[in-house]
Amino acid sequence: MGKYTILEDNILAVFGTPAWSAESIKTFPANFVAVNSGNEFIRVSVVPASEGINLNSVSGVLIIDIFTPAGVGLKRCSVIADKLDSYLVGKSLSVPSGSLQLSDSSLAHRGKDADNPALHMSSYTVPFNYFGVF
């Protein structure tokens, strides 16, 4: 299994745990056609866009778009971001042939969603490093 597949599988696996499911926040991977997504959900994109420390490593950023109802303030978005922090920030995931570490997060409010103005979108980002070994 290659490093990109390992990344995708192990990061998305965080959102398949019973603990995250219990948060009751609908979660979709990027490039997934969601049905009945409602007015509150998140969209997870793994972007391994930077070089790693060796040929088997890669770094990048995990971008999670948070969608909440437009016109009701940003509190809910911040609450979801805090929940994401507790599952992601500073975590080390043991993965095949290496380790995956996530560092500190940030949150940017993007305003009304272009495709659905009834929703507000914020981007929550966490840089990550995947350290592969030979």
Place this chain on the structure above:
Amino acid sequence: MAHINSIGAGMFSDLAVCKDPAILAAVTPKIANGTITSADFYAGFAAADFTGNTAIRITNVREFPAMGTPPNVVNVPVYGSATSQQIQGQADAPSMELTLNYIPADWASGTLLGDLVGDGNQYVFRFSLMNSKPEGAEGYASSATGLGDVQNSQYFWVGKIEALQVTPQLTDANTATITITIQSDFFGAYTV
């Protein structure tokens, strides 16, 4: 747990000091006669020591120095040889400078850490290299349910906290540099 077995960043590395004179008295002769073991050091960093304030974490470290004694490699000319040889000479005793994100309340006079600065006494120090946060029942204790909750490598030495220098920052967090002198060899790496 075990030693860290993969490449990674030591994001949750930790420095702690044991101020219990009984522990220092116990380890000093064993260091001198070469019978020191990891258990002797662990005794100073049990869960009860952290709650009883005889072991204290030095938190908010911004930058760690290299841990260990630097080598003193000496080049020795060899007659008739195209290259010299190298031998390990007696190494200079290192001093260690740590940069902290400074919280004055943690280091004020009369506090657990503040009183250690420049008091001239030796203490047992522990550096723990960790890539993950230990979330066991005993927190940062050197035990299976403390640091043993995650992969860890621990190093111990005897030293003194000689100085604390505060650097005010106008646009960043205030920082401080603490200087620790090393009074023994480094021992480790151990793991729990």
